[in-house]
Amino acid sequence: MGFFKKEKKGTEQQGIEQQNIEIKGDKEKIHCKLSLYENINIVKEILKDCGDVIYKDFAIGKNQNLKFTIIYIDGMSDNEILLNGILRPLMLHSREIPPEVPKSGDKLYDLVRYGTIIASEMDETTDINKAILSILIGDTVLFIDGIDKIIIIGTKGWPTRSVEEPSTETVIRGPRDGFVETIRMNTALVRRRIRDPRLKLKQMQIGRRSQTDIGIFYIEDIVKQELLDEVIRRMETIDIDAVLDSGYIEQLIEDNPYSPFPQIIATERPDEVAGELYEGRVVVLVDNSPFALIIPTTLNSLYQSPEDYYDRWIIATILRFIRIFSSFLALILPSLYVVFTSFHTGVLPTKLVLSIAASREGVPFPAVIEAFIMEFTLELLREAGLRLPAAIGNTISIVGGLIIGEAAVRAGIVSPIKVIIVALTAIASFANPSYNVSVGFRLLRFALIAASGMLGLYGLMLGLILIIVHLIKLKSFDIPYFSPLAAFIPSEFKDTLYRAPLFNMIKRPLSTAVNEIRMKNNRNAIKDKEGEKDND
Amino acid sequence: MIKDNDIISPFQITAITIMTLVGVGIFSLPRSLADVAGTNSIIMILIGGIISLLAMSVIVTLNCRFPRKALPDYSGEIMGKIPAKILIFIYIIYFTVFIGYETRVMGEAVKLFLLSNTPLEVTMLSIILACTYAVRGGVECIGRAMEVFFPFLFIPMILIMLPGITDADFSNLLPVFYGLPSKFFKALPTMALSFSGYELLLFYVGFMKKPKKAYTYAAVGIIIVTIFYVIITVLCFSMFSVKVVKGMIWPLLSYVRSVNLPGLFIERLDGVMLGIWVFAVYTTMVSLYFALTYSLSRLLGTKEQKQYALIMVPFIYLASVIPQNFAQVDKMPVYLIEYTGSILLYVVPPLLLFIAWIRKKGGTNK
Incomplete structure (x- = not known):
């Protein structure tokens, strides 16, 4: 397998090759024959109806009696290596060699394998299946008539994104x-x-x-x-x-x-x-x-951005606080709205309660339904904006954010305070470096709204408890998800809620x-x- | 690589001790103390703390003789199979009723302050079911949960309580030592009640790698709880005076309600306090609940404790509806803890230790 040659360095080589053998053990080996014709037929049989496979036959030598075939997939191989590294030396330079040199098969093989082809990655095999796999990953395979070994030349090269x-x-x-x-x-x-x-x-x-x-x-x-x-x-x-x-x-x-x-x-x-x-x-x-x-x-590592370590520690710590706080906000803000508007209005200052009540005047739905409608709309807008091309995505945000928000309030379906809450929730949920975890919290937000809609503050607390216990229960490869806060590891605390100055983070995290x-x-x-x- | 779910760290022992001890009682603690000890309450708390430390060290010594084993595992070794099973069964009933009591007080408080129209059944069943979720996670999950809930409970609670100091009149705490001897024995059972819960160390120390560390770490837990109780009592007494506290059902809540900070976003803090209090009740219930399911699994000879969590829900619920009204709920701890709990806490562990010592069971070098 020429493919892996790049990485072979020192002791590593052994490990990789063993690995390869283990993995492909289920494919049986097809032994290479002496006859070029037979070999090519086997390959053609396996790669039947594969229009992008190129078979290039050529003959060299004084009497054109040494027959070669190279096989590769068009578009996956680098033409530069193919032309200048394989075909040119074989077809042109080989003429400079006196005809009597490669008499026996082995000598010919060695000459081609070690002396003629110009390529950095080369390997040999006797297994046709392995050769076919190499073809499929973009390498070029060289069959020589009369020799039961196959030369694999690393020619992978396909268009990639830079x-x-x-x-x-x-x-x-x-x-x-x-x-x-x-x-x-x-x-x-x-x-x-x-x-x-x-x-x-x-x-x-x-x-x-x-x-x-x-x-x-x-x-x-x-x-x-x-x-x-x-x-x-x-x-x-x-x-x-x-x-x-x-x-x-x-x-x-x-x-x-x-x-x-x-x-x-x-x-x-x-x-x-x-x-x-x-x-x-x-x-x-x-x-x-x-x-x-x-x-x-761990949950902690989801709140770390690489930037935390490039910035000075005070800034990084503050940013980390903001991130954790924003996640918390995205999780509970809509539920707090439900709790404080429909259950425990006494907790808020009287003036605030009055202004909320005034803004909710004429809204036909209870706060829970209102919260559900608006949060659902937000998710809808987000998803729509994500899937659309950028040009239309902007339109969506204008339609959604401005028109629906404004019109919904004017029409008296939702209160303006709820719109503020939704906007805050949305911003808070985007302030997380990890997209995945913010999705998790966003989904659980709905469960919390439902819980607080049914049981008020008590329901919200129970919901929070269940989420925390769930996070605590999780493990990732035997490391508790809440680590290093629980199980508490004091030495690792330096890189959790705050980021200690670099010169203080002397030890690596013990748990990993x-x-x-x-x-x-x-x-x-x-x-x-x-x-x-x-x-x- | 996947280890057995059975190791808790020394930190977690501290957290478990604190979170188990601090339960439903904190709201009513100043009142029950005022009833029996009057102005001597603070001294009584300190004495209670010292007694608890002694009883705790007996428990830990007992557990150190049988490292990596909890009470249901080694009680058979000490006293023979059948007496051990009877003892475990008594513990099971005790834990069930205890959790039921916690649930009921919780339900009553929620009904009184938060959800007046919601039926008690809903609030009580929902917290019991929430407990089963954590209990099914096993002891490691509970240990971690306690660690996480500890700051969640204490940081906001102290922030809520501190502003009230400005209104406090500390002369209300006097006179100290007046008539102490006569009230001492009357007040002891109440102290037993507010400190009950660390008998669970009989179970949890068995999950430690080095049970000897439990001496320090559990002691730290008990000391923190003692300080916390002192703070609560001092604040309530100095705010209202002992006489007024005697007439209150939940003095701590009344205290929080009277805390008033101009310019604060939240006007009435008692709702928030109740919300945070749910953490305290939940953690107490969970740690009792685990001891319950663990004892059950050992009693019935199964390896796992998970499956008993849901089975016990109806029993706990039944235990919680035994009292007809709140007056009876308030009497419940008298029967539960002063009679049964005190025996299980102060008599059984020394007795077991004594028998183990006589019969030379377990590691003698510890």
């Missing part, structure tokens, strides 16, 4: 590159940030038909071995037709499929991936998906990492220098 700024997790300060759909580019983006031979990449292929490449990244002496084993064990249990996105993997290996909260984060940012790797987490990259999976995930110390506190060293200056 590295762009990720659209979901934008930052103001921080790198702008984001993952793309090709796993190789993604692994390169990660490796650029971790120049450490202990950064390992385990490769496997999942999907019986799609044979999607999966890369499992981890840093050897930081990751917990049992976590890594568990991730690999769960990945190996997957038996599915096709994996089209990392979302498939996420859903198939998560702990609690019935929870509205994501137990694995998906990120588009290589810098976040690198950061998580340095904390001992395992990252799964899936070909054709710009989203990497970070395992394990093995190798504890990550940095030296350099504050004193800096101060010493200043002291010296003063003395001078």
